[in-house]
Amino acid sequence: AQRVTQPEKLLSVFKGAPVELKCNYSYSGSPELFWYVQYSRQRLQLLLRHISRESIKGFTADLNKGETSFHLKKPFAQEEDSAMYYCALSSGGYNKLIFGAGTRLAVHP
């Protein structure tokens, strides 16, 4: 079965510390993976996708097929990074997204 697991419900760090939000997936095919973010009082929005291999707001994520992981990383956290982060997997012919349960990132001053 296709599944996305985000093992941490809450990740709390201080400003300037490195951040790694974990995401593991199970999928029998060739996966496409995404990170979506929801800032306080804002809508859920796409942050980045693995296929573009780009850095957005200082965040990067590398797809590791051997470990079936797609962890989100940032070397120096900022207070404005505080948000809910969801890892998502594309499944099926109609681009269906399967979301993980999310990790709340809290960056303290």
Add this chain to the structure above:
Amino acid sequence: EAEVAQSPRYKITEKSQAVAFWCDPISGHATLYWYRQILGQGPELLVQFQDESVVDDSQLPKDRFSAERLKGVDSTLKIQPAELGDSAMYLCASSHYRDPYEQYFGPGTRLTVT
């Protein structure tokens, strides 16, 4: 900037009553999605439309839920009768055919069934 609109934002209803949610996607977005998000979980796709056609409703509880997008623009999701377990956030999203993975989400409707 164009946004997905949803109404109502909040709905409280008694169990066994009918409830309906409305969504207006971004103009030009052919694909429309309805998700349910239970507290502490990620969004779960209920139904996906391509224009006016349903392309995925595998997780829609069809005995009580229905969805339509008659003219391929706005959409309505209905629950009849509502059950206590239906309490959740109902999110609508839309995407353009050129980039189906960038889904634009609405603010959601928070449903409480008492």
